[in-house]
Amino acid sequence: MNISRTSFPRVVIIGGGFSGIALAKKLSKQEVQVVLLDKNNYHNFQPLLYQVSTGGLEPDSIAYPIRKILKDFPNFSFRLAKVNEIDSVNNLVKTDIGELKFDYLVVASGSKTNYFGNSEIEKYSMAMKTIPQSLNLRSLILENFEEALLTSDLNERNALMNFVIVGGGPTGVELAGALAEIKKGILPKDYPDLDTRLAQIHIIQSSDCILKGMSDKASAKAEDFLEKLGVNIWKNVRVTNYDGKTVTTNTDLTFETATLVWAAGVKGATIKGLEAEELITRGNRLLVNEFNQVKGYNHIFAIGDIASMITDEFPNGFPMMAQPAIQQGSQLGDNILKLIEQKPMVPFVYKDKGVMATIGRNKAVVDLPKFKFQGVFAWYVWMFVHLFFLIGFRNRMVVFINWVYNYVRFDREARLIIRPFKKKLNTK
């Protein structure tokens, strides 16, 4: 890997997401050698992926080069590498570009889409966890409209303009709201020859409410916002299969659609070598103690989505969100330094800063620990918080200007099929 040993202990971090970057920033000016490995050379701001999928933002405004984030840190190295295996006996990570020894290892590999073992859904549905996936979805949505314009088969046209989103969490809600705004504001202008009223947006939610992790008020208000935008919400319905054409459910309901977006859940992105049954807990996450040490190890840690720290308040671990990831990354930096200096580490305590989701123009719901509010002010708060946490001044400016432009012009200019998406065909 062309990384020489220095006199400092070496900390290897797998993953340059929210948690890995927070940790690297904390450690890289200290007397440790930090090596960050990521299969992408950029940090991906996942909360705004849905805006890439719906043409509201260009992908490069929500991604930032990892090397640039940490360019001023003297003890930091980055390698573009996919980690395939962790050898915890020999303190070695095995990657597609070679092997690397570590003194301390931090797994910050995040999560991946959970299809709950359904291979057909995995094959035919669209996920929205990465930038390439969001670009695929953007292309597919636009290709569908182009095809709908050409077909004379009414059933086919309906299926092409029918968008089914599985999962009524923030991702599903935000995507549905954005699609509804496209239907209202953009389709009639772009496709005057198409009866755009045919476009249908459905959210299918297995439980009895959307935004389940938020307050009842936020959930009810989001539902109200979405219904006013024309989104159909199907509660207490579980999707059982999708063969590329028909969505079947555990009820009599079926949906004919060319686009099923799977936003129904994620699971920890575990890595071979740290997958023993006793290490893994609910959600395929690595069980860690209050110092983020992986069960049974003193020098191997996990932070962010991949880590499950079980407390009385959070018996299933902290929510898989940016805040726990950032806070764990930052505190682990201090704790690794303490461990090296043989001082007692400080247990991690999660400071809940709240949850929010936007449904569209002037519509958001915000649950802060002490205040809960919805509507226009919530939407401004949502925008401010997302701009604040975006990495890079240029990205903040670009996103801000785009949002102002889209707001004033009722537009989404990135509706481009740059890289056509090839749909998988059902060959059964």
Ligand SMILES: Cc1cc2nc3c(=O)[nH]c(=O)nc-3n(C[C@H](O)[C@H](O)[C@H](O)COP(=O)(O)OP(=O)(O)OC[C@H]3O[C@@H](n4cnc5c(N)ncnc54)[C@H](O)[C@@H]3O)c2cc1C
């Ligand atoms: C669509 C969407 C919307 C979201 N919206 C919100 C929101 O509004 N608010 C909120 O708080 N949270 C939101 N989240 C969740 C939030 O993004 C995650 O909780 C957060 O990113 C977790 O940070 P992390 O550091 O654990 O992992 P990530 O940020 O996912 O980073 C993991 C990194 O590890 C790398 N990696 C993984 N495996 C390997 C490997 N084997 N080798 C090398 N590199 C590897 C990946 O490339 C990635 O860079 C959203 C997530 C999604 C998908």
